[in-house]
Structure formats: C-alpha cells, structure tokens
Amino acid sequence: MKKSLKQLGAFLILLLIWNSYTNVTEASTFREVYTVNSGSGVLLREAPSTGSTSIQHLTNGTFGTVFSIDANGWARIQVDGVTGYAPINFFKKATGTIKIANSIGGLIVRESPSPTSKNLATLKYKMIIEEFSARGGWSFVQYGNITGYVASNFIGKPITYPAIVASKSGLVVKNIASTSGASIAAIPNGKKVEVHSELMGWAYVSVGDTKGYVVASFLTKEMPVTIPSTNNLINPKQVITHKEMTTFLQQIAAKYPRFTELKQIGTSVEKRPIYAIRIGNGKKEVLFDASIHAREHMTTNVLLEMIDTYSANYASGSSYLGFNVRSVLDKTAIWFVPMMNPDGVTLVQLGANAVANKASVLSINGSSDFNRWKSNIRGVDLNDNFDSEWSKISNSRPGPSYMQYRGPYAFSEPEAKALGNFMTSRPFKTNISYHSSGQIIYWFNYQKALELSRDRGLAGQLSQLTGYKVMPPQYLTGSGASADYFIQETGMPGIVLEISPYVGEKPIPLSNWDLIWKQNAKVGLYVANEAAKR
Ligand SMILES: [Zn+2]
Known part of the structure; x- marks a missing residue:
C-alpha cells in the first residue's frame, strides 16, 4: 500500500514537471500580432520600464509581434526585426484575413518589407497565412510562430x-x-x-x-446537399452567368478533389474572381481559355461542358469518344480558364444595371443594347491588351470602345494581366483560346522552322476534328492578342478557335449549341494527348 502511494506520488511529480515543461514550451513560442492603437503612437524601449532608453517611436497602426506580456502589462514586442518593450495598453490585438500562398516556387517571409531583408522562412505553395496589412507591395503576415513580410502579389484569397x-x-x-x-x-x-x-x-x-x-x-468532402448526385452538373444549352459558373466550378472541385484543383488567378476591374480549374493529375499541362471577348460567352459553355464531361468520365474510368480519359489526363492535365472577362460577360448577359460602372459603359456604348460588346468594363479590348508587340498595334481605336481599343499600355487591365501571368507561371505545352464566330482557326505568330510546321500541323489536325478552316499566316505588325503572347513567351503552339457559323456582332444563339459541341467535344482530350509528346 505504502509502496504504491509512493509510486503515485512520484508519478504526480513527474506529471507536474511534464506539465510545467510543456507550458514553458508553449509560452516560449507564443506569438500574437498586435497593432499600435494610440493617436500619438508609443515608444519601444530597451527594458520594461518608463525610465528605460527608447529605441524607436512606433506610430499609430504599426504592426508588431508580441512574444510575452508581463504582470505589469509590459509586452516584449518585435517590429521589423527590432525587439523591445512597450505597455500593452497602447496596442490592440490585430485581426487578420485568411490568404493563400500562390507562389509555386515558395513564398519567402522577410523580416522587414524589403527584398534584401533577412529571409525568415519559405512557405510552401497553397499554405494558408493570415494577412494583417498590405502596403507598398508588402503584406505583414503570420504563419504559426513566424511573422514577417511577403510580396503581396504572391498571396491571394483562397477558394473555400x-x-x-x-x-x-x-x-x-x-x-x-x-x-x-x-x-x-x-x-x-x-x-x-x-x-x-x-x-x-x-x-x-x-x-x-x-x-x-x-x-x-x-x-x-462529399456534400450531397450542394452537389447534384448526377454526373452531369451543368446544362450547357443555356446562358451561363459568372455566378452560375462559380457554383459549378466549386461543385466540381468538391466532388472530385483527387484530380481537380480550383484556383483564382486574378480579379476583374469590378472585383469578380477569374478562375482556373485543373482536370487530371498529369505532370504536363495545357491551357484552355474562353470569353476574353464578352459577347462570345458561348465559349464558356464549351469549356464548362468539357470540364463536366471529362471529369465524370475520369471518375468512372470510362472512355469518351475513343479517349481513355483518365490515362490521357494523368499524362497531360488541362487547366481551364472558362471566363476571362467576367464583367463584360455580365454586362452582355444581364445589362448595365448588373454592373457597377453603369454610367460609363452606357456612355462608351452610346446605347443600352450591349449585344455587340467585346471589351472589359473599362472599354478595353482584352485581346488587344497583351504585351505581344503591343506598341506596334496599328488599328487600335483611340479610346474606350465596345471593341478594339488596346488600352493605355500593355497589361493595363487586371484580366489580361491575370491570364498573362498564369500563362508564364506554369510550363504549358499548348494554349487553346476560344472565340466566336466564323468556324476558323488562327495559329500564326511568326514561328520559324520546326515550330512553324509543328503549329501549322496542329492547326490542321484541329481543323480535321472540328471542320473549321485554317487561316493563312497574317503578318500583323503588332497584335496584343493572348494566344500571340503565349507563342511569343513560351515557343509553344497558341491556337484560336472561332466557334459557330458567323453570326455578326452578337452572342451565338443557343440553337447553335448542338453543332458546336459536336465539333468541339473531343478538342480538350485531343490537345492534351497531342501535348504529351512535347
Ligand atoms: Zn473574340
């Protein structure tokens, strides 16, 4: 009896030591972000006393990392690598925003907002951090016990x-x-x-x-309430808005987490997200984009139907139109950017009342009928805004217009910049850019030798698949087009497919859908399969 009591006592002491040890460990790694909350600021001092030497004056709104707070209310705090003491009642706890690391090569956290400052850590792609402030291109962030600065353009809002x-x-x-x-x-x-x-x-x-x-x-992740049980998540024979597309993409990503990845690659002028979604786990990748021109929003339907059909066949392990979908997409994944110009598409589909810049688009267009509108919401034609010999474009309109105004400078528009950055952020083997109308194929941007015959050949194969006519080379002095920029930057094929028989300056009627899908159903798988050899 005595012996076991002794043992119990020893055990309790051990437990006590262990407990205090873990408490000490946690206390020593405690980090919380505070911000100065005092109009006149506060002095950072060498020691926790008002008589101590001051190191630095911290202005109102300055962010700092608090390591500990003593019984008298003095906080040990670090600001941009400088550590000192200040009374905690001059601060308030900062509230952060959840952000995701979008830099594929890793996100460097620095001690102060400068590219030459000390490198504290490198965070992995897709890690979540809290952002407390963003100024001058630098964001003050926290990841676990690491606080510091990262380049603001390498973090983004995660898709939940x-x-x-x-x-x-x-x-x-x-x-x-x-x-x-x-x-x-x-x-x-x-x-x-x-x-x-x-x-x-x-x-x-x-x-x-x-x-x-x-x-x-x-x-x-299976959410039967929000994800339809059918393998057919969207009806492509209807006008699909940005909002409806967003729901669909989130359903696809939630339903098929093992072989899809949904990310936001940018934000439009009116703050609508621009999404990219990957289907397949292939190491090689190709890029499809659509609706860079607002009135051409039927091209979004083409990409969404590819996403819907290919992912259902991937999941069930089936063949589709002669392609073993899983085997093709696990060699070459397809990234889809189904709506490049969400503000413009919203304007064409829902009218001026649906956009924030109502007065300015009415004045640019000179009419409340926006069926002919191709540009983004600022009247810049996004397919003239890429930096592919942009300065040599000879036929730009002088100012904002429903089409063909190249903008004040190359990549002045956030939508063009988003796709331009995405194009060069991954080693894409092919870019297919969907437009309407006319059933024709553009493919030329001054390629030479083997690249010329390779790209002419791929255009010819797509012509056989779709029945669309391959256009002869056009020797433009300047272009600004996204596919031309892709060719220029990557040396890989960048091909424009213009769907539907020619309809003039308006959206494609839904009655043309069946023909369009018949012509294009295979294109994604064909292009992915073709790219596997590069
Ligand atoms: Zn177009």
Whole structure:
C-alpha cells in the first residue's frame, strides 16, 4: 500500500514537471500580432520600464509581434526585426484575413518589407497565412510562430468549400501544417467546416472563430446537399452567368478533389474572381481559355461542358469518344480558364444595371443594347491588351470602345494581366483560346522552322476534328492578342478557335449549341494527348 502511494506520488511529480515543461514550451513560442492603437503612437524601449532608453517611436497602426506580456502589462514586442518593450495598453490585438500562398516556387517571409531583408522562412505553395496589412507591395503576415513580410502579389484569397469532420474523437487543430505544430483548438465529429486549402495531407479549415490545420483525411468532402448526385452538373444549352459558373466550378472541385484543383488567378476591374480549374493529375499541362471577348460567352459553355464531361468520365474510368480519359489526363492535365472577362460577360448577359460602372459603359456604348460588346468594363479590348508587340498595334481605336481599343499600355487591365501571368507561371505545352464566330482557326505568330510546321500541323489536325478552316499566316505588325503572347513567351503552339457559323456582332444563339459541341467535344482530350509528346 505504502509502496504504491509512493509510486503515485512520484508519478504526480513527474506529471507536474511534464506539465510545467510543456507550458514553458508553449509560452516560449507564443506569438500574437498586435497593432499600435494610440493617436500619438508609443515608444519601444530597451527594458520594461518608463525610465528605460527608447529605441524607436512606433506610430499609430504599426504592426508588431508580441512574444510575452508581463504582470505589469509590459509586452516584449518585435517590429521589423527590432525587439523591445512597450505597455500593452497602447496596442490592440490585430485581426487578420485568411490568404493563400500562390507562389509555386515558395513564398519567402522577410523580416522587414524589403527584398534584401533577412529571409525568415519559405512557405510552401497553397499554405494558408493570415494577412494583417498590405502596403507598398508588402503584406505583414503570420504563419504559426513566424511573422514577417511577403510580396503581396504572391498571396491571394483562397477558394473555400464545405466539408464535414468525420473522426469519432473529433479533430485537433494545429497552428501549422505539421504534427509538431501547437494544438490550438479541437473540432467535434460531425461539425461542418470551411476548407481553405489542402496540402501535404493537411487541410486549413475554419468554423466560427476557430481556424487552423487539421488532418485532411478526416474530412469528408462529399456534400450531397450542394452537389447534384448526377454526373452531369451543368446544362450547357443555356446562358451561363459568372455566378452560375462559380457554383459549378466549386461543385466540381468538391466532388472530385483527387484530380481537380480550383484556383483564382486574378480579379476583374469590378472585383469578380477569374478562375482556373485543373482536370487530371498529369505532370504536363495545357491551357484552355474562353470569353476574353464578352459577347462570345458561348465559349464558356464549351469549356464548362468539357470540364463536366471529362471529369465524370475520369471518375468512372470510362472512355469518351475513343479517349481513355483518365490515362490521357494523368499524362497531360488541362487547366481551364472558362471566363476571362467576367464583367463584360455580365454586362452582355444581364445589362448595365448588373454592373457597377453603369454610367460609363452606357456612355462608351452610346446605347443600352450591349449585344455587340467585346471589351472589359473599362472599354478595353482584352485581346488587344497583351504585351505581344503591343506598341506596334496599328488599328487600335483611340479610346474606350465596345471593341478594339488596346488600352493605355500593355497589361493595363487586371484580366489580361491575370491570364498573362498564369500563362508564364506554369510550363504549358499548348494554349487553346476560344472565340466566336466564323468556324476558323488562327495559329500564326511568326514561328520559324520546326515550330512553324509543328503549329501549322496542329492547326490542321484541329481543323480535321472540328471542320473549321485554317487561316493563312497574317503578318500583323503588332497584335496584343493572348494566344500571340503565349507563342511569343513560351515557343509553344497558341491556337484560336472561332466557334459557330458567323453570326455578326452578337452572342451565338443557343440553337447553335448542338453543332458546336459536336465539333468541339473531343478538342480538350485531343490537345492534351497531342501535348504529351512535347
Ligand atoms: Zn473574340
């Protein structure tokens, strides 16, 4: 009896030591971001006392990392690499925004907002961080116990989707995507959460005030309530708005997480997201885009029907029109950017009342009928705004117009810039750019020798597939077109397909859909398969 009591005592002491040890560990890695909340600012001092030497004056709104707060209310705080002390009541806790690391090569966190400042860490692609401020191209962010500055254009707003915790004992939430991270909360079994990112087997989730990383395999992404059980998620024989497209893409990404990836590659002038979605796990990649011209929004339907059909056949392991879909797309994945010009498409489909810049588009167009509109919402023709000999464009209109105004400078428009950046951010083997109308194919941008015959050959094969006519080379002095920019930057084929018999200056009537799909159903798989050899 005595002996076992002694053992119990020893055990309790051990437990006490272990407990205090873990507490110390957690305290020493405590990091919280605060911001100065005092009109006249506050002095950062060498020691926690008003008599101590001041190091720096921190102005109102300055962000700092708090390591500890002592019993007298003095915080040990670091600002841009300088550590000192200040009274915590001159600060308030900062609230961050959830952002995703979009830099494929890794996101460097620096001590201060300068490219030459100390490199604190490199965060992986798709890691979730909290952003507290963005100024002069630099964002102050936190990842676990790391706080510092990253280039603002390498982080973005993540695309979220719902999931349910499926773990009987619930899930522990970590502050970083690692078992060595601090446990900061727990989420019970059956709870619905929003997933912001997935990487290395971890998912960043949020529910209420709780946010952090959980083990991804304990989440179920099948959401029968929001995802139709049919393998046919969209009816392409209808006008599809940006909002409807967004829902569809989120359903596809949630339904097929193992072989799709949805990301936002940019934002339009009126802040509508520009999405890209990958279908397939192939190491090689090709790029399809559509609706760079507003009135040509039937081209979005073509890409959405490819996404819908190819992913259903991939999931079931079926062949489609002679292609083993899974085997093709696991060699070459397809990235689709189905709506390049969401503001312009919204204007054409829903009219001037649906856009923020109503007065200016009415004045540019001179009419409330926007059926002929090709440009973005500022009256810039996005397919004249790319930096492919932009300065030599000879036929630009002098100012904002429903079409053919190249803009004040190359890549002046966020939509063109988004696709231009995306085109060169990954080693795409082919770009297919969908336009309407006329059933013709453009492919030439001064290629030479083998590239010339390769690209002419691919245009010919697509002509056989679609029945569209291959256009002879056009020797333009300057272009500004997205496919020409792709050819110029990558040396790979960039081909324009103009769907539908010619209809003039207006959208393609829905009655032409059946013919268009028959001509184009195979194009994605054909192009992916062809690219596997490059
Ligand atoms: Zn066009």
